[in-house]
Amino acid sequence: MKRFYFAIIIFLLCTVSISAKKKNNGPDPYAWRNTQPLGNRYRVPVDTLMLNYYSTDLPTSYSTAYGYTGNLGGPGLSKVFFERPEMPQFIFKEPYSHWIKTPANFDFYNSRIPITFLSYLSGGSKTNKQEDLRATFSGNVNKQLAFGASMDYVLSRGHYQSLATKDFSWQLFGSYIGEKYELQVLFNTLNFVNQENGGITDDNEILHPENLAGGQTLDSKSVNVNLTDAYNRVRGKNYYATQRYKLGFYRTEERDTSKVEIFVPVTSFIHTIEYNDNMRRFVNNDASEGAKYFKNTYLNNNRTNDSTSYWSLKNTFGVSLLEGFNKYAKMGLAAYLTYEVRRFKLMADTIPIDYISKPEVPSLTGDSYRYSYARNSQYYTDNILWVGAEVSKQQGKVLTYYAKGQLGLTGPEAGSLDIDGHINTRFPIFKDTVQLRAYGFFKNTEPAFYYKHYVSNHFVWDNSNFGKIRRFRVGGEFSVPRWGTRLNVGVENIQNYVYFGNDCLPKQESSILQVFSATLQQDFHFGPFNLDNQLVYQKSSKSSVIPLPDFSVYSNLYFLFRIAKVLHVQLGADFRYYTKYYGEAYEPAILSFHTQNDVKIGGYPLMNAYINMKLKQTRFYVMYSHANQGLFGGKNSFTLPHYPLPPSMLQIGISIDFAN
Numbered sequence: 247m248k249r250f251y252f253a254i255i256i257f258l259l260c261t262v263s264i265s266a267k268k269k270n271n272g273p274d275p276y277a278w279r280n281t282q283p284l285g286n287r288y289r290v291p292v293d294t295l296m297l298n299y300y301s302t303d304l305p306t307s308y309s310t311a312y313g314y315t316g317n318l319g320g321p322g323l324s325k326v327f328f329e330r331p332e333m334p335q336f337i338f339k340e341p342y343s344h345w346i347k348t349p350a351n352f353d354f355y356n357s358r359i360p361i362t363f364l365s366y367l368s369g370g371s372k373t374n375k376q377e378d379l380r381a382t383f384s385g386n387v388n389k390q391l392a393f394g395a396s397m398d399y400v401l402s403r404g405h406y407q408s409l410a411t412k413d414f415s416w417q418l419f420g421s422y423i424g425e426k427y428e429l430q431v432l433f434n435t436l437n438f439v440n441q442e443n444g445g446i447t448d449d450n451e452i453l454h455p456e457n458l459a460g461g462q463t464l465d466s467k468s469v470n471v472n473l474t475d476a477y478n479r480v481r482g483k484n485y486y487a488t489q490r491y492k493l494g495f496y497r498t499e500e501r502d503t504s505k506v507e508i509f510v511p512v513t514s515f516i517h518t519i520e521y522n523d524n525m526r527r528f529v530n531n532d533a534s535e536g537a538k539y540f541k542n543t544y545l546n547n548n549r550t551n552d553s554t555s556y557w558s559l560k561n562t563f564g565v566s567l568l569e570g571f572n573k574y575a576k577m578g579l580a581a582y583l584t585y586e587v588r589r590f591k592l593m594a595d596t597i598p599i600d601y602i603s604k605p606e607v608p609s610l611t612g613d614s615y616r617y618s619y620a621r622n623s624q625y626y627t628d629n630i631l632w633v634g635a636e637v638s639k640q641q642g643k644v645l646t647y648y649a650k651g652q653l654g655l656t657g658p659e660a661g662s663l664d665i666d667g668h669i670n671t672r673f674p675i676f677k678d679t680v681q682l683r684a685y686g687f688f689k690n691t692e693p694a695f696y697y698k699h700y701v702s703n704h705f706v707w708d709n710s711n712f713g714k715i716r717r718f719r720v721g722g723e724f725s726v727p728r729w730g731t732r733l734n735v736g737v738e739n740i741q742n743y744v745y746f747g748n749d750c751l752p753k754q755e756s757s758i759l760q761v762f763s764a765t766l767q768q769d770f771h772f773g774p775f776n777l778d779n780q781l782v783y784q785k786s787s788k789s790s791v792i793p794l795p796d797f798s799v800y801s802n803l804y805f806l807f808r809i810a811k812v813l814h815v816q817l818g819a820d821f822r823y824y825t826k827y828y829g830e831a832y833e834p835a836i837l838s839f840h841t842q843n844d845v846k847i848g849g850y851p852l853m854n855a856y857i858n859m860k861l862k863q864t865r866f867y868v869m870y871s872h873a874n875q876g877l878f879g880g881k882n883s884f885t886l887p888h889y890p891l892p893p894s895m896l897q898i899g900i901s902i903d904f905a906n
Contacts, residue, residue, distance in 0.1 A: 445888030
């Protein structure tokens with residue numbers, strides 16, 4: 247509680263001091279992101295909004311339906327299939343995708359005066375404290391040149407045994423946005439360490455504690471877990487730079503009473519370079535626990551110390567004809583070449599041939615596998631050349647569109663094809679505006695490397711025969727912003743889908759699978775009363791391969807009002823629910839999620855009560871998360887098999903936008 251009162255004091259002092267500042271009439275800072283791989287800039291909102299700021303450190307808020315290991319900063323996945331990102335080559339980063347900055351989701355800033363965003367989010371008691379410290383600084387040397395830095399540090403002890411997390415990432419970035427030349431640079435590093443407890447040993451300690459010895463509800467720290475001395479570490483470096491030089495002409499325009507020469511770009515020459523370096527390690531120091539938890543042990547019976555690493559270097563050279571330089575240039579066109587080198591390192595092959603040929607070793611059977619594996623090197627290098635093109639129309643209010651396609655020419659991606667795009671239009675109806683969007687993609691690409699090759703103490707596989715994954719998705723979206731209505735309907739067909747099966751080994755499903763998804767968002771606003779709703783319906787043609795909850799619901803009931811005309815307040819409670827299904831389980835030794843048909847999860851409501859406030863440049867909230875625990879909904883609070891939600895706790899957060 248001392249930190250809670252300390253945070254309130256800081257909040258009051260900062261808001262008083264900020265309120266006392268004179269109003270600055272200069273231009274507001276703005277932010278943008280880059281499309282990949284050509285680095286086209288597009289504006290995004292600066293993170294200063296008050297609405298729903300309380301959910302910043304709620305993993306369950308990352309999706310309408312979300313599953314995670316029960317601790318802030320831990321692995322998780324969206325249960326909404328269309329929200330899942332494409333699997334990266336280094337698949338061990340995907341469970342942390344919400345926390346990892348990339349060139350595609352990183353915000354660059356431009357500000358007339360230096361800006362600093364500082365936030366501290368906290369919750370729990372001394373034994374299960376979770377803390378998240380974030381900071382971003384950006385400043386301009388002049389109108390064109392800007393530099394900045396940011397960091398995010400999550401330290402959470404966890405409500406259950408051996409589930410602590412320590413996630414740290416930091417970035418240095420800069421940009422030069424000139425009339426003819428543009429440059430954007432990002433240096434990004436991360437180091438995530440997560441203790442792994444393998445889930446609780448007996449779900450009845452949560453579901454039916456009255457039937458256990460003593461007949462009393464256990465404290466969360468007293469619940470028995472499978473692993474007590476194991477952890478995963480994921481490290482990463484991402485260095486990125488994109489530059490372009492524009493050719494064009496000057497055009498004279500009249501502004502007020504003077505004439506001004508404006509540079510009109512016609513053609514851009516583009517170069518983008520990106521380097522990725524990743525390492526993953528899994529350690530389990532308790533051999534007796536490992537022998538009970540893992541079905542197989544191949545390398546070391548006394549201790550597990552698995553590691554693998556990957557790096558890639560990608561260069562893209564492109565040329566684009568820009569949209570709108572004259573009345574006949576109705577669209578933008580671009581073509582590019584990408585050359586990529588990938589390098590993977592697996593653990594050395596030390597498994598005796600006579601051992602892996604034993605029939606009782608289920609994951610290593612078959613002579614064809616045995617002999618090919620024995621010859622494999624621990625290093626794999628791929629050289630890949632892509633050729634691609636883009637066409638887009640982003641100017642205009644009636645019709646805009648974008649399409650991109652690329653074809654693999656060499657290496658394992660030879661013959662790979664990746665095409666995606668969307669088209670948007672709008673038209674008036676009943677004094678409102680209806681927005682329509684159609685989207686789709688076709689992909690015929692190689693499975694990620696680690697689906698095909700992997701060596702570790704408990705899991706080994708070689709799936710060189712995996713074929714390309716073919717995916718075709720089409721969908722459409724209808725929205726009327728004034729009504730608070732948005733309906734998105736889509737369907738995807740997948741052939742050769744790759745997933746982790748019940749035995750935690752990669753499988754490839756040769757039959758054609760289909761996933762249908764419909765999302766309805768409907769918001770209601772009556773004066774200070776607000777009710778935001780989202781309903782997701784999904785259907786998988788083969789739930790044993792792609793398990794999904796049929797229905798997922800999110801509702802947020804709140805009141806918006808002001809106190810003394812300056813303090814903005816959002817007071818309310820939110821609610822999440824999804825139907826029961828055989829959801830994916832988590833396997834720490836491969837840091838991935840796999841299918842299972844033993845335990846159903848879902849059917850449990852989750853509610854959070856909160857008050858969210860903003861005064862000038864300061865945001866502040868107090869929240870009681872998992873507020874319905876013990877009140878209604880039962881006790882089946884598992885978002886993953888054997889991983890329950892954390893118990894109810896008080897959480898606070900403060901964020902200050904300093905204008906230096």
